[in-house]
Amino acid sequence: MIRIDTLRKQFPDRGNLVNAVDGLSFEVPEGELYTLLGPSGCGKTTTLRCVAGLERPDSGEITLGETVVFSSAQYVPTYQRDIGMVFQSYAIWPHMTVFENVAFPLRVSGERYPRKHIDESVERSLDQVGLAGYEDRMATQLSGGQQQRLSLARALVRQPKVLLLDEPLSNLDAKLREHMRQEIRLLQQRLNITTLFVTHDQIEALAMSDRVAVLRDGQIEQEGTPEEIYTNPASEFVADFVGGSNLVTGTVLSRSTGAVVVETKFGPVTAVPTSGVSTAEGTDVAVAFRPEDLVLLERGAVDPGAANTWPVEVMLSSFTGAITDFRVVTESGQEISVRSPSRNASKERYLFMHAPAAICRLLPRSGVVTRA
Numbered sequence: 001m002i003r004i005d006t007l008r009k010q011f012p013d014r015g016n017l018v019n020a021v022d023g024l025s026f027e028v029p030e031g032e033l034y035t036l037l038g039p040s041g042c043g044k045t046t047t048l049r050c051v052a053g054l055e056r057p058d059s060g061e062i063t064l065g066e067t068v069v070f071s072s073a074q075y076v077p078t079y080q081r082d083i084g085m086v087f088q089s090y091a092i093w094p095h096m097t098v099f100e101n102v103a104f105p106l107r108v109s110g111e112r113y114p115r116k117h118i119d120e121s122v123e124r125s126l127d128q129v130g131l132a133g134y135e136d137r138m139a140t141q142l143s144g145g146q147q148q149r150l151s152l153a154r155a156l157v158r159q160p161k162v163l164l165l166d167e168p169l170s171n172l173d174a175k176l177r178e179h180m181r182q183e184i185r186l187l188q189q190r191l192n193i194t195t196l197f198v199t200h201d202q203i204e205a206l207a208m209s210d211r212v213a214v215l216r217d218g219q220i221e222q223e224g225t226p227e228e229i230y231t232n233p234a235s236e237f238v239a240d241f242v243g244g245s246n247l248v249t250g251t252v253l254s255r256s257t258g259a260v261v262v263e264t265k266f267g268p269v270t271a272v273p274t275s276g277v278s279t280a281e282g283t284d285v286a287v288a289f290r291p292e293d294l295v296l297l298e299r300g301a302v303d304p305g306a307a308n309t310w311p312v313e314v315m316l317s318s319f320t321g322a323i324t325d326f327r328v329v330t331e332s333g334q335e336i337s338v339r340s341p342s343r344n345a346s347k348e349r350y351l352f353m354h355a356p357a358a359i360c361r362l363l364p365r366s367g368v369v370t371r372a
């Protein structure tokens with residue numbers, strides 16, 4: 001439904017050119033929610049604005065449905081693209097009522113819609129976002145969450161084939177954000193509307209998407225389902241950005257069937273090999289482990305000769321309800337994050353940290369895991 005092929009966009013920056021979008025290619029099948037996830041400045045908004053026709057790419061091709069809306073030979077202006085867009089700022093009109101805000105795209109579309117069509121369309125989309133009854137309010141009299149819904153209603157009023165969402169939840173408080181996350185996903189699935197979603201928030205991306213592309217410097221570092229991205233990160237960058245892994249670097253000491261031993265600054269670490277990562281002796285690698293996969297043990301519970309078990313000192317423990325987040329430090333001075341269910345959390349200051357080999361993910365020192 002959405003197809004992006006080798007899209008490029010540069011901007012001038014103090015005499016240089018910045019590659020905001022650097023050869024991006026991806027496809028979003030009909031009815032799916034596809035997320036571009038990455039840190040600030042990685043090119044998310046620029047990509048979305050290119051799809052919307054608000055930014056003119058330098059090269060590449062953009063296809064929406066059957067229509068090529070951008071190529072070296074073709075340029076379809078924004079108002080003729082079958083899209084609805086929600087901006088990070090909402091961009092609603094403060095001097096207009098709720099009704100007029102939602103009607104706006106119909107009034108400026110160039111078509112002369114009969115009044116009945118406008119009324120019905122506005123009612124339908126206000127209903128879809130749960131704002132029926134608010135027609136006559138001024139937009140500024142709405143709460144943050146309601147303004148968010150209003151911008152969504154306005155994006156949907158022309159019943160577009162494609163919905164573009166640029167960090168739509170970032171101005172909401174934590175509780176409302178979580179609620180709206182589910183509402184948007186439910187609405188997207190109910191309308192079966194193909195959606196390109198942009199966020200820097202990895203939890204949002206994991207929770208809402210059919211597929212996620214992790215962006216770095218205008219390029220896709222890894223694409224996959226939320227489960228794939230989280231379970232099998234392809235690089236140090238993805239392991240760290242999505243889910244926050246602990247990373248330790250080292251060199252391969254030895255390998256046998258099913259196990260690779262890596263010399264690191266806190267001693268040998270035994271990991272399971274990752275297909276696509278070289279494990280020849282002497283190779284520089286990184287080992288990533290998720291905070292929730294690590295186990296903290298009291299002295300009495302430790303098997304003295306066990307692999308991947310190191311003494312640590314607890315620097316901080318934060319009780320957050322069901323889980324407790326620990327910050328511990330190894331004897332070599334490396335700080336590590338550990339998450340434990342609070343009911344198992346020890347109160348002792350000196351503990352042992354155990355990393356089962358199966359959860360130690362081997363990654364290349366630079367670049368990404370090459371797919372077989």
Ligand SMILES: Nc1ncnc2c1ncn2[C@@H]1O[C@H](COP(=O)(O)OP(=O)(O)O)[C@@H](O)[C@H]1O
Pocket residue numbers: 011012013018019020038039040041042043044045046047
């Ligand atoms: N209009 C512009 N003029 C100059 N540089 C821009 C412009 N828009 C974006 N950029 C630059 O392009 C890069 C990508 O920006 P953007 O797409 O906004 O990133 P994101 O939405 O991921 O935070 C950044 O380095 C940003 O400074």
Ligand SMILES: [Mg+2]
Pocket residue numbers: 044045046
């Ligand atoms: Mg942005």
